Amino acid sequence: MALRYAILTALLDEEHSGYDLARNFDHSLGFFWQASHQQIYRELKKLSEQRFVASHAVAQEGRPDRIVYSLTESGKAALDDWVMGADKLRVLEVRDEFFIKLYNLHNENLNHIQHSLDLRVECMRGRLALYEKIRERRYSQPEKLSLRRQGVYLSLMAGIMSSEVHLNWCEMALQLLRERSGKLENSKTGAENKQSGRAGAASPA
Amino acid sequence: MALRYAILTALLDEEHSGYDLARNFDHSLGFFWQASHQQIYRELKKLSEQRFVASHAVAQEGRPDRIVYSLTESGKAALDDWVMGADKLRVLEVRDEFFIKLYNLHNENLNHIQHSLDLRVECMRGRLALYEKIRERRYSQPEKLSLRRQGVYLSLMAGIMSSEVHLNWCEMALQLLRERSGKLENSKTGAENKQSGRAGAASPA
């Protein structure tokens, strides 16, 4: 039930096509709610049938028409009702299978896990850079924003803060694991242990 | 596909009933992967048919039997294979409809949003207290743990760090909104300055 309200919210300020919405609704909303284009098209159809959004085609040369959706008055009202309704008691639900893998850490997969962490670092740096740019461009003086834009600002800040802390965590984790794989390396070359071949290849401390 | 591996992971150290798993698998895994009891029972049945887990009933007086599941060798092997497999490129996916509501902030729902934030603060404090207790009891000297338990420790730390930062964020948000509702109050009651008391209480960076 939240996806439909996420879509209505993304249409508050300007109209969008399904394609636009799918890529990332607005900019920072995508951090707290993700959806594939199939979900969005399906939901847009339903919202359209219920007259919560209105659509009109915009012709383009060569490309297929864009079908552009905008929020109707009743859509706006439904959204406001939902916002005032009771919250789900689910707070900050993270779903990330990497942590399941981390529970299974052992010598044979240590390198693999370290590699995943490296990728995460890259990913988080990119995300942070994007968010920081948005922040500088559009939210540099939060006190002066309208109340609604302060809400958006706060969401953005939540995205920035949790990305930062996750980046810090990744680096802490990598450090701890490097100490470990360093010791592994030592005890292997020292005692001449010939384990499964590619156990401690990369990153010596 | 991740739920099944979460279940197998939870069974690594000790056997559990479906009921136990449903309440929260292990302790901190629940932070990164949630599932209802219906999902878990269904998955356990499948895992049982595939011989990835074994089950036996444990009789109890009065209450219905507990059906206790444990990891089999082939279950362990399947889990290890999955861990070594390619990662989903989805990093730190948060799904929290509160932020959709926050995008819709305006005068009419300001109080409601503030109240939601208060509840979040409570929730985060409770979660943090639980995690810190686990940390003190079982992970006070992370360097000395086995590699696998270091993985669990790192997951726990990720839970602690993101809960902390979310708590900070809530307090920052409340402060910003209190300034706003203070001004609202002022312009409403006229010149009388009766702010809500603790506008500068919390600690942003």
Added chain:
DNA sequence: CTCTTCATGTAAATCGTTACATGATTCG
């Protein structure tokens, strides 16, 4: 005597993912 907890489960509905399809355009 009702409410909550323990403990398991079925059924239906919705949500989300993966795969496939179309047809023109631009990039290399």
Added chain:
DNA sequence: CGAATCATGTAACGATTTACATGAAGAG
């Protein structure tokens, strides 16, 4: 020429949620 991007969609499947159901125990 092959691949990627723009832009929309269908179909099938898998995951998740919500509602319902049972039956005994213990708390208030």
